[in-house]
Every structure is written in structure tokens, then in C-alpha cells.
Amino acid sequence: MSVSEERSWTAAVRKRAVGALPPDKLLPDKQPSYVASWIYVFGVLSLSSLAVIILSGTILALKGPGWWHFTGVGHFFNSIHLWSVELFFFVMVIHLWGKYFMAAWRGGRKAVWITGSITFLVAIPCALTGYVSQQNFDAQWISTQAKDAMNAAGIGSFFNLLNFGQMYSYHILLLPAAVVAIVIGHILLVRKHGVVPPFKVPAATSQASRDGAGPEAEESAS
Amino acid sequence: MAAIFNLNHHPSYVHWHFFQLSVSNLVVIVLMIVVFIAAILIPFPSRRATGGRS
Numbered sequence: 001m002s003v004s005e006e007r008s009w010t011a012a013v014r015k016r017a018v019g020a021l022p023p024d025k026l027l028p029d030k031q032p033s034y035v036a037s038w039i040y041v042f043g044v045l046s047l048s049s050l051a052v053i054i055l056s057g058t059i060l061a062l063k064g065p066g067w068w069h070f071t072g073v074g075h076f077f078n079s080i081h082l083w084s085v086e087l088f089f090f091v092m093v094i095h096l097w098g099k100y101f102m103a104a105w106r107g108g109r110k111a112v113w114i115t116g117s118i119t120f121l122v123a124i125p126c127a128l129t130g131y132v133s134q135q136n137f138d139a140q141w142i143s144t145q146a147k148d149a150m151n152a153a154g155i156g157s158f159f160n161l162l163n164f165g166q167m168y169s170y171h172i173l174l175l176p177a178a179v180v181a182i183v184i185g186h187i188l189l190v191r192k193h194g195v196v197p198p199f200k201v202p203a204a205t206s207q208a209s210r211d212g213a214g215p216e217a218e219e220s221a222s
Numbered sequence: 223m224a225a226i227f228n229l230n231h232h233p234s235y236v237h238w239h240f241f242q243l244s245v246s247n248l249v250v251i252v253l254m255i256v257v258f259i260a261a262i263l264i265p266f267p268s269r270r271a272t273g274g275r276s
Contacts, residue, residue, distance in 0.1 A: 036268055038261035090250070094258050 026191055034198050042095035043190075049088035050183065054176065056081040061172050065135040085127055092120060104196040112193055115186040122178050129171035132161055143167070 059077050060068050067074040096116065105113035132143040143161040150156040160166060234245040 036266045038264055038266055039258075042261070090254060090257075094254055094261065097258055098261070 021188065021192055026188075028191070031195065032197065035195055039098040040195065042091045042098060045091040046088060046095050047183070047187075049084050049091060050179070052084040053081065053088055054180070056084060057172065057176070069135065081130075085130065089123070089127070092123070096120060099196070102196055102198065106196060107193065109189075109193045109196055112186065112189045112196075115182055115189060119179060119182045119186060122175060122182060126171065126175035126179055129167045129175060133164065133168045133171045135164070 056077050060074075060081055063074060063077075068078040069075075099113065099116065104116075128142075128146060132139050132146065147156065147161040150159075150161060159170070236243050236245060236248055
């Protein structure tokens with residue numbers, strides 16, 4: 001290795017990135033047998049919903065409020081955007097419940113749990129700013145009610161929910177960028193640490209499970 | 223959805239002491255609990271069951 005290569009920051013970043021996440025860990029083609037459960041599907045369902053949200057939101061941003069309020073196709077994409085958000089929260093909360101009861105912060109996965117929790121917290125104002133960006137009476141009602149809530153919480157001086165321009169830029173740029181960035185970090189951390197294994201079962205139950213060739217038996221054999 | 227459900231009425235709420243929740247939110251929460259329990263109980267189709275090899 002040359003001296004210039006040793007001092008190169010790009011080489012240092014590459015070494016560190018490949019060391020933390022070698023290609024077979026970044027894009028694995030096998031998962032442990034315990035991942036064969038429906039409860040492990042909700043993470044990827046959250047990701048799929050987020051992809052539909054971003055795609056439908058991009059189309060809505062391109063076409064504008066006149067399109068999403070007054071044309072059939074605009075109504076359709078507006079509904080796709082709304083229902084993908086509903087689905088996103090639905091599956092994300094089930095994902096959160098599943099990981100909570102698995103104590104998914106075990107085995108050095110603290111950062112995985114924290115980034116997931118922060119994603120959930122950032123997604124809430126992302127949805128709220130969407131409701132106040134609709135450009136209809138519903139948005140007016142929600143923004144005036146939410147303004148009072150923010151003022152009561154002592155954070156109303158930082159932003160104005162009645163300011164459509166500010167809320168719209170929060171909704172289509174700042175907050176989605178934050179959600180996507182944290183989600184990317186979350187996925188990379190999952191790849192680095194692996195999917196959290198289930199709790200160890202007591203010996204008697206484990207024996208019964210082996211007799212029945214359950215998933216624990218498969219895991220212990222592998 | 224308005225064509226399927228009549229939305230021209232006051233929303234229904236469940237009110238118990240300090241606790242107040244719209245019926246629609248309650249339905250969604252109950253549905254989430256049902257899906258959560260189903261995800262734990264329903265067996266996942268394995269490759270072995272379909273004749274493949276892992």
C-alpha cells in the first residue's frame with residue numbers, strides 16, 4: 001500500500017465499511033431458520049409501504065393540489081398515498097410489538113432498537129404535516145387544533161402549523177428525508193448484527209419440541 | 223369509502239372515565255391485535271413443506 005493510499009480518507013472509509021459490512025453480510029442469501037415466522041415479515045412490509053408512500057408522494061408533488069383534488073386519477077393517487085400511510089403505521093406498530101416482546105435490543109442490538117423507535121417518532125410529524133398539507137377544510141381544522149396542542153406543549157414558537165408553505169416543505173422534504181435516512185441506518189444495523197434470535201426455551205420444552213421436529217430443533221441442529 | 227359507508231353523521235366514541243376513543247380507531251387497534259396474534263400462531267410455509275431443500 002502506498003503512503004498516499006494510507007492517508008486517503010476514501011480508502012479509510014472503504015476499509016471501515018467493508019470491515020463492518022462485508023458483501024455477504026450486506027446482501028445475505030440465507031437467514032436463520034427462526035426467521036421462518038409471519039412475525040418477521042412485518043419489517044419488510046413496513047419497508048414496502050414506505051416505498052409506495054414515497055412513490056405516490058412524488059407523483060402528488062409533481063402534479064399539485066389541483067390535480068389531486070379535481071381529477072379522477074389525482075383522487076386515486078391521493079388515496080394510494082393515504083392508505084399506504086395507514087398501512088405503514090399498521091404494520092410498523094405490529095413490527096414494534098413483535099420486536100418489543102422479543103427484546104430485540106439483546107446481543108448488542110441497542111442501536112437497531114433505538115433507530116427503529118426514532119423512525120416511528122419521526123414518522124408521526126411526517127404524517128401530521130401531510131394531513132395539514134391537503135389544501136381542504138379537513139387540513140384547516142387539523143392545523144388549528146394541532147396549533148393549540150403545539151402551543152400547549154411549549155413548542156409552538158419553532159414552527160407554525162397554519163403556514164402551508166412551511167408544513168408542505170416539512171412534509172415533502174425534511175421529514176421524509178429524515179425517515180428514509182434513519183430507515184437506511186436501521187437496515188444497515190440489522191444487516192450488521194443479524195436478526196434477533198428467539199429466547200432460549202427451557203430444556204423440557206426444548207426436548208418436546210425436538211420430538212416434534214419443531215423450529216427449535218432445526219435451529220439447534222444447524 | 224363514502225359510497226360504502228354513510229359518513230354523514232356525528233362520529234361514535236367509546237367513553238370510559240377519562241378514556242375517550244373513536245370507534246374507528248378502536249376497530250383499527252383491535253384489528254392490529256388480531257393480526258399480531260395471527261402472525262405468531264399461524265405456521266409459516268416452509269420450504270420443507272413444499273418439497274424444496276434449504
